[in-house]
Amino acid sequence: MMSRKNGKILYPGMPLHLIMDLDTLIEIELKKKLEKLIDGLSSTIVELHKKRLGLSGKSLSRDEYILLFKEIRESLERFAGRKIADEIYTDMLDLLNKEYAG
Amino acid sequence: MKMAGYEYLKTYVDGLDEKIERGIPKGHIVLVSGPTGSMKSTLTFYMAYRYLQNNKKGNVVYVSLEQSRESLLKQMVSLNMDIEKLPKGTEFNVFDWGLVRKMVKESGTYEKVDWIKAIETPIREYAKEKKIDILILDSLQALYAIAEMENPRNQLFFLFETMRELSSTTFIISETTYNSMKFGSYDVEGFLADGIIHLSMERVGRTLGRYISVIKMRGVKHSTDYYPLLVDERGFRIVSH
Numbered sequence: 289m290m291s292r293k294n295g296k297i298l299y300p301g302m303p304l305h306l307i308m309d310l311d312t313l314i315e316i317e318l319k320k321k322l323e324k325l326i327d328g329l330s331s332t333i334v335e336l337h338k339k340r341l342g343l344s345g346k347s348l349s350r351d352e353y354i355l356l357f358k359e360i361r362e363s364l365e366r367f368a369g370r371k372i373a374d375e376i377y378t379d380m381l382d383l384l385n386k387e388y389a390g
Numbered sequence: 391m392k393m394a395g396y397e398y399l400k401t402y403v404d405g406l407d408e409k410i411e412r413g414i415p416k417g418h419i420v421l422v423s424g425p426t427g428s429m430k431s432t433l434t435f436y437m438a439y440r441y442l443q444n445n446k447k448g449n450v451v452y453v454s455l456e457q458s459r460e461s462l463l464k465q466m467v468s469l470n471m472d473i474e475k476l477p478k479g480t481e482f483n484v485f486d487w488g489l490v491r492k493m494v495k496e497s498g499t500y501e502k503v504d505w506i507k508a509i510e511t512p513i514r515e516y517a518k519e520k521k522i523d524i525l526i527l528d529s530l531q532a533l534y535a536i537a538e539m540e541n542p543r544n545q546l547f548f549l550f551e552t553m554r555e556l557s558s559t560t561f562i563i564s565e566t567t568y569n570s571m572k573f574g575s576y577d578v579e580g581f582l583a584d585g586i587i588h589l590s591m592e593r594v595g596r597t598l599g600r601y602i603s604v605i606k607m608r609g610v611k612h613s614t615d616y617y618p619l620l621v622d623e624r625g626f627r628i629v630s631h
Contacts, residue, residue: 326490327511329503333490336497363493366459367486 310387311347317383318360321376325368337363353384396609399524399559401587402440403433403602403619404627410604410612414585416559418608419550421530421580423564423573424589428600429621431457431528432469433589434561436626438524439471442480448523451516451558452484453509455532459486470623481520485512491536505537506545510552522558529563534575542576550582573605584608590616602628 315334322330337359338344343352357380364373398413407413414420422430438450454462462484463473473482487509494500513525527533539545553560562583564574568591573580580586586605591598602619604612617628 323512324515325485325512327508327515329490329494329508332494332497332499336493339497363489367489368483369459372483 418584419560420585421583422587425568428589430563446477447479449481450524452526455487517556525558525560527562531565
C-alpha cells in the first residue's frame with residue numbers, strides 16, 4: 289500500500305535512499321548499531337575511522353563504504369570480539385547492497 | 391543453589407564456599423580488592439568462567455577499562471580458561487574500553503566525554519535484551535582515572551544503584567596498596583558494596599604469599615580469617631588448616 293510523507297510517495301520495500309540520501313541513511317544505521325555498544329561515542333568512532341582512511345567530509349562511494357565497514361569491523365573485533373564485529377559488518381554490508389540494488 | 395530466599399553463586403575456590411555458608415548471594419555487588427599481582431582479575435574471571443562451565447547456560451559481561459581484551463584473554467587461556475571452549479548456550483563477553491579510550495583520545499574529544507554514562511548506558515541497554523548473570527568491572531581505579539569524580543560519594547552511589555538494578559551479581563575490582571585495609575579510594579566503596587573479598591600479599595623470606603579473606607558478605611554468615619590462596623592448573627584453592 290502506498291502512502292505519502294513530506295510530499296514523497298512511499299511504498300513498502302521502497303529503498304530508503306529514495307526517502308533520505310544514502311550517506312545519511314548509512315551513517316544513521318551505522319551509528320545506531322554502534323550505540324548499542326558504545327552509546328554516544330558512536331559518532332566519534334565513525335568519524336575517527338573516516339579520518340584515518342582520508343574519507344572525512346565527503347560523500348562515499350560503495351567501495352569506500354566497504355572499506356570503512358572493514359576498518360570499523362577490525363576495531364569492533366578488538367573491542368568486543370569477532371562475533372559481534374561480524375554481525376554488525378554483515379548487517380551493514382546487507383544494507384549497503386540492498387540500497388545499491390534498489 | 392537456593393536457600394532462605396537467596397540463590398547463591400559459588401566462588402569455585404576450593405574450600406572457600408564453606409567459609410561463606412553456600413557462596414555469594416546472587417544479585418550482590420562485591421568488591422574484589424587487593425594490590426597489584428594479587429590476582430584480582432584472574433580470580434574474578436575464574437569465578438565467572440567456572441559459573442558458565444558448570445551451569446552450561448548464562449551470560450557474563452566483563453568490562454575492562456585498562457587491560458586490552460586480547461591481552462586479558464591470552465592471559466586467561468594460559469590459565470586454562472578459554473572462552474571459546476565454554477559450552478554452547480553460554481556467553482562470555484569481554485568489552486575493551488581501554489581501546490575506546492584510545493580511539494576517543496585520538497579523535498581529540500576525550501575531555502568532553504561523560505565516561506561513567508558512556509560505559510553504564512550500553513550495559514543497561516544490553517541487560518534489557520539479555521539477562522546478565524555476572525557483570526565484572528575492571529577496575530574502579532581506572533574509572534576514577536578517566537571520569538571526573540567531583541562528588542565521589544554521590545556518583546558512586548548512583549553507579550552502584552545502576553548495577554544493582556540489573557539484578558546481576560556484580561564484581562567490581564578495586565586496586566589497593568600493599569598492606570592496606572582500605573578497599574577503595576574514597577572510603578565509601580566498601581560501604582556501598584554488599585560484599586568485600588580482600589586479596590592480600592605477604593612476604594615471608596623470599597616468598598610472596600597470596601591470601602584471601604571475605605571481609606563482608608551481607609546476609610551470609612562468614613569467617614573473616616585470611617587463608618593462603620593457591621592457584622594451579624586445577625584452579626584456585628585455600629589452605630584452611
